[in-house]
Amino acid sequence: MDMQVSFLDRLFEAGLLIETGVDGLYGRSGQFEDVIAAFERLIDRTGGPDGAEAIRFPPGMNRAYFEASGYMKSFPQLAGTIHSFCGCELDHVSLLKCMEDGQDWTKGQEATDIVLTPAACYPLYPTIAKRGAVKAGGQLYDLQSYCFRHEPSKDPARQQLFRMREYVFMGPQDQVMAFRQRWMDRGTEMMRSVGLDVHIDVANDPFFGRAGRLLVNNQRDQNLKFELLIPITSVEKPTACMSFNYHQDQFGLKWGLHFESGEPVHTACVGFGLERIALALFHTHGLDVAEWPDDVRRVLWG
Ligand code: ATP
Numbered sequence: 001m002d003m004q005v006s007f008l009d010r011l012f013e014a015g016l017l018i019e020t021g022v023d024g025l026y027g028r029s030g031q032f033e034d035v036i037a038a039f040e041r042l043i044d045r046t047g048g049p050d051g052a053e054a055i056r057f058p059p060g061m062n063r064a065y066f067e068a069s070g071y072m073k074s075f076p077q078l079a080g081t082i083h084s085f086c087g088c089e090l091d092h093v094s095l096l097k098c099m100e101d102g103q104d105w106t107k108g109q110e111a112t113d114i115v116l117t118p119a120a121c122y123p124l125y126p127t128i129a130k131r132g133a134v135k136a137g138g139q140l141y142d143l144q145s146y147c148f149r150h151e152p153s154k155d156p157a158r159q160q161l162f163r164m165r166e167y168v169f170m171g172p173q174d175q176v177m178a179f180r181q182r183w184m185d186r187g188t189e190m191m192r193s194v195g196l197d198v199h200i201d202v203a204n205d206p207f208f209g210r211a212g213r214l215l216v217n218n219q220r221d222q223n224l225k226f227e228l229l230i231p232i233t234s235v236e237k238p239t240a241c242m243s244f245n246y247h248q249d250q251f252g253l254k255w256g257l258h259f260e261s262g263e264p265v266h267t268a269c270v271g272f273g274l275e276r277i278a279l280a281l282f283h284t285h286g287l288d289v290a291e292w293p294d295d296v297r298r299v300l301w302g
């Protein structure tokens, strides 16, 4: 049995994660949630003075926005769509018959107007674009959402439904770059304050297929994505617990996000993987929170 399986099994045994029979789909205990809540308060204390506008979207987004985002071009392998039974009574009879016969009853499900949110910031851009021009000094948002990615795994740090806390800044290029750098520094400082061993490295998104390789190279060459890495299930391959993404004016152009002048805004988003941070804490300090070092407990719970 490899390390990954055993950490997951220990989390199940301790009751911190609760098995559902599906890899990457877990319940969380009150203790696990309490760690996430405490870390989110640390995020609030750190980012609060910036005065971001808080917005909470549910974990599903408008399918039309999802289509316009181009997600299916880049990450078709990760997407999750919501389908529903939309038939008449006769269709219902054949549906039940199909289920009874152990056949594929899902074929008759039809796509709804909702798609599962792949990253907390996806619903934000079209929403803000509808409000009109962006202020000259830029605009800052605070988001949190459950996100879905179809990437079943035995690695407890790779879940299919997990939470992402994000700050998104849209504005002039220099301020967007400064925003991203500020959070790389703050992120490193925050993780150290709770006793986590971190480093930051350039990264790329898992763009699909042969065309995707070009996008990967471009993203790395231009330093568009950085990740804050913490060893959880492996020391050689530490886990990304935060990511820092600079989109240039790509989203400004795509969504029609512009200044009064008509010039497209630049954007960046900074994401905290909340389950991953909790798992890093449990992995580093042990599965019993009462045994965590006093200074770590003080930072989290005062
Ligand atoms: P990875 O390289 O590990 O797949 P990612 O590059 O896909 O991560 P992002 O798309 O930047 O991650 O998502 C933002 C944050 O959400 C990540 O830094 C990570 O902390 C968290 N995250 C991403 N995918 C998962 C997942 N499957 N389970 C739990 N947390 C995740």
Ligand code: ZN
Pocket (backbone or CB within 6 Å): 119, 120, 121, 122, 166, 245, 269, 270, 271
């Ligand atoms: Zn984002």
Ligand code: MG
Pocket (backbone or CB within 6 Å): 206
């Ligand atoms: Mg990924």
